[in-house]
Amino acid sequence: MMDRNADAPWSKFDPEAYVDLNYRTPLEVDLMIVRLMRDHFSGCFADGIPDAVRGVDVGAGANLYPALSMLPWCEKILLLEYARPNVEYLEKQASPAGFDVVWDPFWDVLRDDPAYHRVEPRSRFGEIVRVERGNLLDLDGQRRWGLGTMFFVADSMSECPDEFRRGVACFMGALDEGAPFAAAFMKESVGYRIGEHRYPACRVDEHRVRESLEGFADGLEIHDLNHVVRPGHEGIILALGRRNPAIAGT
DSSP states (O other), rough: OOOOGGGGGGOOOOOHHHHHHHTTTTTTTHHHHHHHHHHHHHTTTTTTTOOOEHHHHHHHTTTHHHEEEEEEOSSSEEEEOOOOOHHHHHHHSTTTOOOGGGGGHHHHHHHTHHHTTTTTHHHHHHEEEEEEEEOGGGOOSSSSSEEEEEEEEESOOOOHHHHHHHHHHHHHHHTTTTTTEEEEEEOOOEEEETTTEEOOOOBHHHHHHHHHHHTTEEEEEEEEOOOOOOOTTTTTEEEEEOOOOOTTTO
């Protein structure tokens, strides 16, 4: 029997263990992803930033670099997260005390671009970031954002292909026409462990990622990064693009 999103032990997710495992020592592939995302967003806003851009990181988890990548472009950023321990972690990161130093190496990569260099990240993060508990699968297209990220979410919350496709559709449906986006997926993941608990994953490859996104995206770029960061997967896939003009049903 497949594990669906609702079956996973999200209330027991350990964000500190997750950060220790994945981000405390920056991995080459994450720094590569940050560079690609930085250059994509800078290119999308090269002709100027529209007024009042609002950004969203869907299923933010204990990962700040997608939100950091949106800092120069947004007047507000929403971190949407379902697991309560992750919500508490994110609220602490967005507090006046400032985010943990573990995230500084990722900002150092971003600030190589002039738009990021002009931003003071800790104060800006505390000013514009808000955390909300919510489920990606409950996004119904009624709220729209002008910039969006989704990292290791649609593929890492369920074993079911239909929930994967629905997760991608819910994310893309939450973006305004023309909104730049970045989404990342674990390639051929069979699930993962954080502490004592196992979490499900849907096995996806470049073809399945492209298939799930191409109806929603203009200028879609798929980067198939052959970096293995733990047992049980074959790489990481990064998708970059813009939300296409929304049509009925998408």
